[in-house]
Amino acid sequence: MSDVAAPILDIHNLSMVFGGLRAIDDVSIHIKSGEICALIGPNGAGKTTIFNCITGVYKPTKGSIAIEHGERGSERIEGLKPNIINKKGLARTFQNIRLFSNMTVLENVMIGRHNSLKAGIFKAIMRDRATREEEQRVIDESHDILKKMRLDMFINETARNLPYGAQRRLEIARALATDPFLLLLDEPVAGMNPQETKELEETINLIRDREKVTILLIEHDMSLVMNVSERIYVLDYGRLIAEGTPTDIKGNPEVIKAYLGE
Amino acid sequence: MDYFLKLFLSGTAKGSIYALIALGYTMVYGIVQLINFAHGEVYMIGGFVALIVGGFFFTLGLPVPLVLLLSIIASVIFSSAFGFTIERLAYKPLRSKTRLSALISAIGISIVLQNFVLLAQTEKYLSFPSYLPELPFLLPVREYINSTQLIILATTSVIMVALTLLIKFTRMGKSMRATAQDKHMAQLVGVNINQVISVTFVIGSALAAVGGVLICSYMGQINYYIGFIAGIKAFVAAVLGGIGSIPGAVLGSFILGWTESLGTGYISSDYEDAYAFIILILILIIKPDGILGKNQKQKV
Amino acid sequence: MTRKLVIKEVLASLVSMLWFSVLLFPFMVMKVNVASGVAQIRFRWAAMPVIAIAAFVLSFLWRRALIWNEHRGDKLSTSSPFALARAFIQKALSKKPVRRTSLLVLLALVAVYPYALGMYHTNIMITALIYVILALGLNIVVGLGGLLNLGYAAFFAFGAYTYGLLWKYAGPAFVSAGINTGWIFWIALPLAGIIAVIFGILLSLPVLRLRGDYLAIITLAFGEIVRMVLQNSSAVTGGATGISLIPRPWLFNLRLPPRQAATYIYYIVLILVIFTIFVVRRIEDSRVGRALEAMREDEIACEAMGIDLVRNKLATFALGAFWAGIAGVVLAAQTTYINPDSFTLWESIMVLMAIVIGGTGSIPGAIGGALILKLLPEYFRPLAQYRMLIYGIAMIIIIIFKPDGLIPRNRKKYTFVEKVAQDGKAEVQA
Ligand SMILES: Nc1ncnc2c1ncn2[C@@H]1O[C@H](COP(=O)(O)OP(=O)(O)OP(=O)(O)O)[C@@H](O)[C@H]1O
Ligand SMILES: [Mg+2]
Numbered sequence: 001m002s003d004v005a006a007p008i009l010d011i012h013n014l015s016m017v018f019g020g021l022r023a024i025d026d027v028s029i030h031i032k033s034g035e036i037c038a039l040i041g042p043n044g045a046g047k048t049t050i051f052n053c054i055t056g057v058y059k060p061t062k063g064s065i066a067i068e069h070g071e072r073g074s075e076r077i078e079g080l081k082p083n084i085i086n087k088k089g090l091a092r093t094f095q096n097i098r099l100f101s102n103m104t105v106l107e108n109v110m111i112g113r114h115n116s117l118k119a120g121i122f123k124a125i126m127r128d129r130a131t132r133e134e135e136q137r138v139i140d141e142s143h144d145i146l147k148k149m150r151l152d153m154f155i156n157e158t159a160r161n162l163p164y165g166a167q168r169r170l171e172i173a174r175a176l177a178t179d180p181f182l183l184l185l186d187e188p189v190a191g192m193n194p195q196e197t198k199e200l201e202e203t204i205n206l207i208r209d210r211e212k213v214t215i216l217l218i219e220h221d222m223s224l225v226m227n228v229s230e231r232i233y234v235l236d237y238g239r240l241i242a243e244g245t246p247t248d249i250k251g252n253p254e255v256i257k258a259y260l261g262e
Numbered sequence: 263m264d265y266f267l268k269l270f271l272s273g274t275a276k277g278s279i280y281a282l283i284a285l286g287y288t289m290v291y292g293i294v295q296l297i298n299f300a301h302g303e304v305y306m307i308g309g310f311v312a313l314i315v316g317g318f319f320f321t322l323g324l325p326v327p328l329v330l331l332l333s334i335i336a337s338v339i340f341s342s343a344f345g346f347t348i349e350r351l352a353y354k355p356l357r358s359k360t361r362l363s364a365l366i367s368a369i370g371i372s373i374v375l376q377n378f379v380l381l382a383q384t385e386k387y388l389s390f391p392s393y394l395p396e397l398p399f400l401l402p403v404r405e406y407i408n409s410t411q412l413i414i415l416a417t418t419s420v421i422m423v424a425l426t427l428l429i430k431f432t433r434m435g436k437s438m439r440a441t442a443q444d445k446h447m448a449q450l451v452g453v454n455i456n457q458v459i460s461v462t463f464v465i466g467s468a469l470a471a472v473g474g475v476l477i478c479s480y481m482g483q484i485n486y487y488i489g490f491i492a493g494i495k496a497f498v499a500a501v502l503g504g505i506g507s508i509p510g511a512v513l514g515s516f517i518l519g520w521t522e523s524l525g526t527g528y529i530s531s532d533y534e535d536a537y538a539f540i541i542l543i544l545i546l547i548i549k550p551d552g553i554l555g556k557n558q559k560q561k562v
Numbered sequence: 563m564t565r566k567l568v569i570k571e572v573l574a575s576l577v578s579m580l581w582f583s584v585l586l587f588p589f590m591v592m593k594v595n596v597a598s599g600v601a602q603i604r605f606r607w608a609a610m611p612v613i614a615i616a617a618f619v620l621s622f623l624w625r626r627a628l629i630w631n632e633h634r635g636d637k638l639s640t641s642s643p644f645a646l647a648r649a650f651i652q653k654a655l656s657k658k659p660v661r662r663t664s665l666l667v668l669l670a671l672v673a674v675y676p677y678a679l680g681m682y683h684t685n686i687m688i689t690a691l692i693y694v695i696l697a698l699g700l701n702i703v704v705g706l707g708g709l710l711n712l713g714y715a716a717f718f719a720f721g722a723y724t725y726g727l728l729w730k731y732a733g734p735a736f737v738s739a740g741i742n743t744g745w746i747f748w749i750a751l752p753l754a755g756i757i758a759v760i761f762g763i764l765l766s767l768p769v770l771r772l773r774g775d776y777l778a779i780i781t782l783a784f785g786e787i788v789r790m791v792l793q794n795s796s797a798v799t800g801g802a803t804g805i806s807l808i809p810r811p812w813l814f815n816l817r818l819p820p821r822q823a824a825t826y827i828y829y830i831v832l833i834l835v836i837f838t839i840f841v842v843r844r845i846e847d848s849r850v851g852r853a854l855e856a857m858r859e860d861e862i863a864c865e866a867m868g869i870d871l872v873r874n875k876l877a878t879f880a881l882g883a884f885w886a887g888i889a890g891v892v893l894a895a896q897t898t899y900i901n902p903d904s905f906t907l908w909e910s911i912m913v914l915m916a917i918v919i920g921g922t923g924s925i926p927g928a929i930g931g932a933l934i935l936k937l938l939p940e941y942f943r944p945l946a947q948y949r950m951l952i953y954g955i956a957m958i959i960i961i962i963f964k965p966d967g968l969i970p971r972n973r974k975k976y977t978f979v980e981k982v983a984q985d986g987k988a989e990v991q992a
Contacts, residue, residue: 048562055866057562086868094562094866100859103852104973111856115868117849121877124848125841135848143978156975178868297775314594317601336588343585352958355628359965362710366918366961369911373954381947382589388596494782494907501779536790539783543768546780550771562862 008033008214009054009090009182010074014063016049016238023049025238026063031182036208036215038225040249041235042258047218048095050235051184055092056082087115091180093171095187095218101160105151105170108159109142112177116141142177149173149203165196169203176207183207185217189224197221201228226250234258268406269527270520275411275480277519278418282473283496284503284511285425286345286466292442292506293462295361299368300348301470302493303375304341306486308471309478310379312337313390320391330393337471344375345467346460354456372490379486392479414476421469422512429508434461442506491535498538502545504555513553517541571625578621583614631963672832676825684824688896690936691831692889697916697932698838698925699885704914705923705971706851707878708858710778712910713785716765717758717883719792719905721890724757725750726805726900727798733809744812750891758887759880766879770872785910793902804901808894824896831892835929838885842925845881847974854878855923919960921967930969 011029015022024046031037039047052058054065056079065078067088077085091112100108117138119131146152149169154162159170168188175183188204189197201224207213219225225232226246234242234249236258242249249255283305290298316333324332352371356364397409429435440448441458449455477492478484495518503514518538525537545553590609595602654660676684696718703711728750729743736743769780792799799805810823811830818826845851856864857874865871894900912935920931938956942949960968 052562057862057866081870082862082865083868083870086866092866094863098562098860098863100856100863102859103855104975106976107852107855107973111852111864111867111869114849114853114856119849121845121850121881124850125844127844127848131848138849139976155978156973158973174867291775295775297778310594311588313596313601314588314592314603317594317596318592318603320600321602340585340588343581347581347585352962355631355962356965360922362704362918362922363961363965366915367958369915370954370957370961373950374958377948377951377954379589381951382586383594388594388601389599391596391599391601497779498783501776505775532794533790536787539787542783543780543787546772546776547768550773550776552776 008068009216010064010066010068011050011054012064012066014050014053014065014078015061016046016053016058017061022238024053024060027235027238027240029233029240031214031216032231033181034208034212034214035231036204036217036229038229038232039216039218039235040220040222040225040232045235046238047235048186049238051092051186051218053078054085054184055090056080056085086178086180089179089181090184091175091178091182092184093168093175093186093188095190097167097171099159099167099170099174101158103159104156105146105154105159105162106139106142106156108170108174109145109177110138112145112174113138113141114178116179145173145177148206149176150199165192165200168192169200172203172207176211176213180213182214182216185215185219187218187220189219189221197224200224204228265527266524269523271407271411273520273523274516275407275414275519276523277499277516278415279473279477279480279515280492280496280499280518281418281512281515282421282469282476283492284499284515285422285508286470287493287497288500288503288505288508288511289438289462289466291500293438293459294353294357294364296353296364296368297497298466299365299493300352300371300375301466302489302491302496303372304345304348304467304489305470305474305492306379306484306489307344307375308337308341308467308474309390309484309488310383310474310486311340311471312475312478313388313484316391316393320393326393327395330395333393334472334475337475338468341467341471341474342464345463345470349460349463354459372493376486376490383486385486387483387485390478390482390484392482394479410476410480414480417472417476421472425465425469426508428465434458438462495535495538498542501552502542504552507552507554507556510552510554517545517553571622574625575618575622579614579618582617582621583610586613586617627963676828681821681824684828685896686937686940688824688828688831688892690933691828691835692892692896693913693916693932693936694835694929695831695838695885695889695892696913697920697928698835698842699882699889700913701917701923701925701928702842702845702854702885703878703882705917705928706846706854706858707875707882708855709875709878710775710914711781711879711882712778712907712914713781713783713788714882714886714913715905715907715909716785716788717762717886718890718893718909719788719902720758720761720883721754721887722894722900722904723792723799723805723890724754724887725891725894726808728753729808730800730805742812742815742817743809744817746809747811747891747895750894751888754887754891755884756887758883758890762879762883763876766876770875782907782910785905786907789902789905792905800901802901802903804899805894806899808898808900810895810898827892827896831896834888834892838888839925839929846925850877858923915957917967919957919964919967921970924967924969924971927967927969927971931967934968 009031011027014024014027016024027050039050041047049058053060059079063078064076066074066076068074075088077088100111117134119134123131143152143155146155149172151166151169151173154166159167162170168191172185172188189200192200204215204217205228208215217229229246232244232246232249233240234255241254241258242252244252283301286301287298290296290301312333315336316329319329319332348371352367353364356367392410394410394413397412400407400409400412429438437448437453437458438461440451440453441455445455496515499514499518500511501514502517503510503512518541521537521541522534526534549555590613591606593604593606595604655664675687696714700711700714703709703714725747729746733743733746736746765784769777772780793802795801810818810827812818813826853864853869853874854877856867856869857871861871893904916931916935917928918931919934920929921927939949939953942952945952
């Protein structure tokens with residue numbers, strides 16, 4: 001797909017209320033095609049909740065989320081089921097890793113390719129030639145994705161037995177396997193050592209440059225955020241308090257206040 | 263109206279017995295997320311101990327109220343000990359394993375206890391002599407409610423209040439609530455998980471024992487198999503109310519008692535055991551977490 | 563083991579001895595009998611030393627076994643005879659010719675079984691094989707899909723009653739048309755599968771929203787309601803007495819005498835088992851099977867991967883129900899008599915036990931579990947009344963010492979031969 005027509009995401013006046021708690025309060029975010037954008041904020045600011053609203057895990061209380069198709073108009077997605085939203089090209093990782101932990105690394109990625117395959121129950125039982133070829137194709141494709149994420153040495157390992165950093169990368173690999181145009185990463189380097197963090201930073205850049213996937217990431221690791229992202233949104237107590245380039249954000253007094261407290 | 267009142271009252275009595283068993287189910291579930299299939303058997307054990315110990319003291323010629331008291335005490339002690347032993351033997355080794363394996367272990371215990379009682383005692387139905395007193399002031403209204411029913415109701419109410427107070431205000435109660443919420447965190451703040459789990463089983467079993475004595479006195483008979491159906495129904499009651507919730511278990515039990523009583527009275531007694539399941543399905547379809555269950559939006 | 567440790571364990575066992583002596587006293591020593599409203603107690607003091615000694619010895623052994631079990635992982639991998647044997651077998655089976663020959667030998671053994679062992683054992687084996695089909699079916703639901711179903715016997719009942727009712731209502735038409743009634747079986751077989759699938763989907767529609775144990779209890783409820791409906795609609799289903807004189811399948815136009823019919827049914831069920839294994843294996847190793855497993859592992863992540871949970875759940879129930887329906891028809895044909903008592907909650911629980919004991923999600927596990935659960939009690943028969951007690955104890959011991967089941971699932975491994983790179987070098991990766 002050409003960059004001009006590539007869909008982007010538009011979040012408008014989003015609010016999410018849990019009981020009495022306003023986890024997100026009137027937030028508007030606009031993701032541009034091909035950028036790496038970060039969403040930061042202190043613990044409990046509502047970052048993950050925004051991801052959950054975008055990906056359909058929660059139904060937002062108010063506001064709209066839309067995929068912009070450029071000239072072909074926009075498509076509202078708020079409140080749709082997570083699997084539908086994923087099919088539209090949004091994929092995510094989870095802050096508290098949610099791998100299919102008793103399955104192998106390769107199988108985890110193969111599940112990501114679910115919707116690029118067709119075989120139903122009868123085809124699966126018959127296992128005709130087309131199905132066999134399809135199956136071989138998904139194995140090869142998954143293998144390629146794993147190589148890109150430098151996980152190919154773990155292929156037959158049970159996901160639960162992977163080192164922590166590798167589990168985080170596997171989550172990204174699995175999300176990439178669904179062929180997204182927008183990848184939502186929830187704290188991708190949490191728990192990683194500096195070496196791993198550095199490597200993941202490169203990987204994130206590669207995903208954007210080579211795979212042409214737009215990235216929105218939540219992260220507490222400020223050096224990663226500042227290095228990798230072109231634009232940053234800052235959230236505090238559910239409200240957007242700043243938006244801008246890394247340099248803008250670094251010098252913003254509101255942001256400093258939110259992080260340091262008063 | 264008259265007929266309705268009668269059915270309603272007998273449903274209430276029945277519901278309060280279900281409540282005694284359902285409480286144990288719900289407490290255990292709340293703390294270790296285990297469907298304790300053997301809980302019904304503990305209740306059956308309670309009934310048997312009361313029959314045996316009561317019979318022994320009765321033949322010694324002790325006065326009836328004393329026999330009643332001793333048999334209830336014995337039944338509570340032995341059932342609690344059984345509950346404690348079952349947990350240590352069959353559930354504790356599986357605590358870190360899948361929940362399915364603990365469930366199978368529970369079913370295994372259920373089979374073992376049933377057959378143990380069958381072999382050690384009898385497979386026949388035994389009639390259960392009631393030591394519960396006749397309350398003279400109930401004579402005029404005995405068509406509606408008899409002494410046994412009233413005693414059941416009163417006992418259950420007292421126990422319920424006591425249990426609520428225990429869980430709300432004592433240190434152990436606090437530990438139990440903490441463990442139910444988050445086992446790991448509770449351990450970090452110094453709660454002794456093993457102890458809490460044991461106490462939960464002991465309390466649950468003690469309640470089941472009281473339930474066992476009362477319902478056997480009410481029905482007038484006992485058999486090694488009575489625990490199974492009662493256990494399932496109590497579990498249904500606990501789920502109805504929202505499993506893990508103590509007021510939920512009580513409410514669910516009453517709803518179950520009323521449904522069964524009114525269903526058999528007005529519709530047909532052929533389906534006595536089915537009403538429990540039908541009402542369960544209806545309620546869960548409307549409220550998937552039970553009536554008082556927390557609608558937990560899973561945090562992602 | 564140091565001396566101090568021995569003393570400690572002996573002491574602990576002594577405590578257990580005391581504990582169990584008191585705990586079991588009212589049941590083992592006192593025996594109650596109720597005559598004319600008075601409970602009479604007879605004391606059996608002889609039981610006392612028996613409990614004490616048994617409690618001491620068993621408690622000591624139990625403690626040792628638990629300790630052994632805990633440290634099993636460290637030692638077993640290298641030197642124990644079990645591990646060596648297992649490694650040897652695994653290695654042998656990894657070679658294709660060995661695998662093929664042993665499969666052929668197994669098939670041959672299974673094929674001559676009815677001739678070698680006679681009708682009694684054949685009938686037992688038929689029942690066990692019916693359970694193998696049930697276990698394989700439920701394994702799809704619980705093992706792959708992770709949906710705890712405690713009402714599986716209902717689908718078994720749908721199958722059996724499909725055949726029973728078809729016989730009861732269409733049988734006379736067959737007779738008057740001069741068609742032999744042995745054909746009804748062959749009509750009932752696929753029909754029962756289809757009917758079970760339809761009911762599976764209908765019953766699961768309202769419960770799709772439920773999670774975990776709520777699902778378990780509601781399936782239990784459905785199962786019991788189905789049984790009670792069968793029991794109480796006497797006009798149609800024959801109520802508690804059920805349907806009798808159901809025909810066994812005929813061999814073409816030949817009506818077989820009971821002995822030969824049993825052999826015939828044995829082969830039918832054997833072929834069905836092989837068919838089931840074939841199908842279930844293919845499902846497991848496919849896009850559909852992977853989606854089911856993903857759902858078991860994590861519903862939220864599964865949905866985030868674009869998988870439709872509702873469709874997935876319906877597929878799970880339908881796939882599971884199908885095999886139960888088929889198995890039900892075979893049961894009706896074997897026993898020639900069905901009533902609601904064959905489809906109680908216990909039946910559902912037994913099948914569940916079979917797959918958990920065998921190894922949840924594992925096909926050989928489901929087969930092994932079902933065979934053990936059905937054959938053990940048959941061969942326990944000499945133990946007479948102690949049978950069920952020992953059975954229960956065996957279940958607990960197995961699950962405590964092998965919580966992942968006797969034959970846990972072995973996940974498929976993939977090997978990659980790197981495509982020849984441009985410089986002509988081939989690279990092999992694990
Ligand atoms: N399902 C839920 N039910 C109730 N409250 C919730 C739920 N999910 C989130 N919250 C609340 O919403 C607020 C925002 O949570 P969120 O997880 O979005 O924070 P976050 O910015 O991702 O924080 P962190 O950096 O710690 O991950 C918190 O107060 C949290 O407790
Ligand atoms: Mg978060």
